[in-house]
Amino acid sequence: MTKDATTPQVLFVCVHNAGRSQMAAAFLASVAGEAIRVRSAGTLPADQVNPVVVQAMAEEGIDLLGRTPAVLTSEEVADSDVVITMGCGDACPIFPGTRYLDWDLPDPAGLDLQAVRPIRDEIARRVQELVKELASLT
Numbered sequence: 001m002t003k004d005a006t007t008p009q010v011l012f013v014c015v016h017n018a019g020r021s022q023m024a025a026a027f028l029a030s031v032a033g034e035a036i037r038v039r040s041a042g043t044l045p046a047d048q049v050n051p052v053v054v055q056a057m058a059e060e061g062i063d064l065l066g067r068t069p070a071v072l073t074s075e076e077v078a079d080s081d082v083v084i085t086m087g088c089g090d091a092c093p094i095f096p097g098t099r100y101l102d103w104d105l106p107d108p109a110g111l112d113l114q115a116v117r118p119i120r121d122e123i124a125r126r127v128q129e130l131v132k133e134l135a136s137l138t
Helices: 020-035 051-058 074-079 113-137
Strands: 009-014 037-042 082-085 099-102
Touching (some): 009 020, 009 074, 051 113
Parallel strands (some): 009 037, 009 082, 082 099
């Protein structure tokens, strides 16, 4: 896949692709529909999406059951217009022409539902801001 001049491509990246990046991608896909191509990946993907994250997103009407963490590839980064990292550090490749943002958010791994909800809500807020920003660019 290569960059499409008409459809912005956003890639969310975190280490395990089991929590933050999954929530962000799901929120963006639910808000943007076909207007934005959304993907998520991890530098060291887990075997499954965090069950507490699945539960927290279900509270928002978003189903993460059946999603599988994916490994980050250089091609995905190169094909993206915006790459949003969430704690992957130096493991994310850098390509000219790609915009990089870092969302410093707590990792939901090992947290209970009550502790994951504020992380989920902050991701939802940031996704709303991102949608407004991307809409103003097109």
